[in-house]
Amino acid sequence: MSTIDPILWNDWHPVAETCTLLSGPPVETVLLGVPLVIAADADGAFHARRTDDVPLHQDERYGLVWVCLGTPERPVLAIPEADEPDRPAVTVGSIRVQTAGPRVIENFLDLGHLGYVHARYLGDDPHTQVLPYKVDALPEGGIIATGCKMFQPQASPAATEGFMVDYVYKVERPLATCLYKANPVHRDRFDVIFLFAQPVSEEESIAHPLLLCLPDGTTAADLRTFQQLIFMQDKPILENQVPKRLPLADGAELPIAADKSSVAYRRWLSKIGMTYGVIPAQARAA
Amino acid sequence: MILYDAHHVAPAYAVRLLAGFLGLPLELQGMDVYPGHDDRSDEFLALNPLGTLPVLVDGDTVFTDWQEILAHLALAHGPDWYPATDPALVGWLGIARDLAASAGAARLMQTFCVPGDLAEAKAQAERLLDEVERRMWFAERAGHGWLLAGTHPTIADIAAFVSIAPCEDGGLSLRDRPALRRWCDRVRFHPGFVPMSGVFPPMANT
Known part of the structure; x- marks a missing residue:
């Protein structure tokens, strides 16, 4: 029995992209401190194993290999949009970040950084104001932020002009988040972008973005390039956040109104009793 | 082209x-x-x-x-x-290639999970960064702002900059290398500069 946070130990985490495995050597990675090797066999089937050969659970969904080290209490996160025939699932690759998984998820939810960190793409100075938005609890656990709006000069590779982009953000599992944003061509439908944070250790993560975008003339390669460009703008910001583990105590950091979703995320992690990659509220008082 | x-x-x-x-x-x-x-x-x-x-x-x-x-x-x-008459150009381009093979390699390992010996890449990069810092620090004292003596940047500055400026992505740091930070800013503020993710452009308020 592991002493690691059962919330993460018994959940599913992506550990490799299937396209990487099909075209290259086995992938060596680490999940919750446990070294893993993932390989494709001659028939194109994927095999994940612990290097100490302790059994694990594995699944394959959305172009990703998923592993549960403990006892899975539920399946891999269901993504209804992945079943829509005009949305190919495009993985962006494994991107290392030297910070805790919850920091990666929180950054993804943050509207305030778009105009600065992603200037000229997902926002721009002086259009940096975060308009009020709404945050609610999801019935199955997690949070949803609605009514988010941001002026974006280059919202995606297909955008030919800046426009006010509508966003919805969801966090359905502690290290899985997604956003729905208006597609620049089909403005009445949404592109869906997921971000999964693979917890390598308490202070190291591997981000696995997953794109479920509508056909707008953009190739998978264009989408990957754009998403990597955006994520690599975030990486140095994330790696300079101190402490690396996310503090959950109210008042440990000073939020402003724009941080409503961050506050709700931290409170939800606190409520479910998350301990890995965070500084729990009671630890601060101790 | x-x-x-x-x-x-x-x-x-x-x-x-x-x-x-x-x-x-x-x-x-x-x-x-x-x-x-x-x-x-x-x-x-x-x-x-x-x-x-x-x-x-x-x-x-x-x-x-x-x-x-x-x-x-x-x-x-x-x-x-391209100051072809200055032999230092050859030396600096060699250092830039070594930086790409060490600091640059560490960055790819720490970003896209490229396999390799991270400890060795970082150790070699630390030695090179210390040496470039030392030379730049004395160059500044001598009134120079670029890797080669002279008032104009060269392709050596560019070749070294692309490994040094984003070195934090590979777990390296310019925190204790103030001459390199000042030199990076001179490159960033040079007219025509274009950014890469991880290399921030000059902001309007800086």
Whole structure:
């Protein structure tokens, strides 16, 4: 029995992209401190194993290999949009970040950084104001932020002009988040972008973005390039956040109104009793 | 001119950066090198058997070495960037290549999970960064702002900058290297500068 946070130990985490495995050597990675090797066999089937050969659970969904080290209490996160025939699932690759998984998820939810960190793409100075938005609890656990709006000069590779982009953000599992944003061509439908944070250790993560975008003339390669460009703008910001583990105590950091979703995320992690990659509220008082 | 390019590949960024400083238009041919493997395709290997990026096609000539591309563009469009009479240019371009193989390699390991010996790459990068810091610190005392003596930046600055400026992505730091930080700012504020993710452009308020 592991002493690691059962919330993460018994959940599913992506550990490799299937396209990487099909075209290259086995992938060596680490999940919750446990070294893993993932390989494709001659028939194109994927095999994940612990290097100490302790059994694990594995699944394959959305172009990703998923592993549960403990006892899975539920399946891999269901993504209804992945079943829509005009949305190919495009993985962006494994991107290392030297910070805790919850920091990666929180950054993804943050509207305030778009105009600065992603200037000229997902926002721009002086259009940096975060308009009020709404945050609610999801019935199955997690949070949803609605009514988010941001002026974006280059919202995606297909955008030919800046426009006010509508966003919805969801966090359905502690290290899985997604956003729905208006597609620049089909403005009445949404592109869906997921971000999964693979917890390598308490202070190291591997981000696995997953794109479920509508056909707008953009190739998978264009989408990957754009998403990597955006994520690599975030990486140095994330790696300079101190402490690396996310503090959950109210008042440990000073939020402003724009941080409503961050506050709700931290409170939800606190409520479910998350301990890995965070500084729990009671630890601060101790 | 067509540049076979990937945004995050530092040697490709070096070419985009020099083109920015020289005001040269480049037709970028984006390559999905990760997690796709466009650089291993038969079509690309026919162009560059080594499979490395960037590749520049200028008229009938194909250039497959990033430093050769910098030299070519400077000689053709901005000779100030290529002081051919200064032997130090050769030494600095060698250091820039060593930086790419150490700091640059560490960055790829710590970003795209490229396999390799991270500890060795970082150790070699630390030695090089210390030496470049030491030289830059004394150069500043002597009134110089660039790697080579003189008032104009050269392709050596560009070749070293693309590994040094984003070195934090590889777990290295410029915190205790103030001369390198000042030199990075001089590059960033030079007219025509273009950013790469991880290398921030000068902000309006700085």
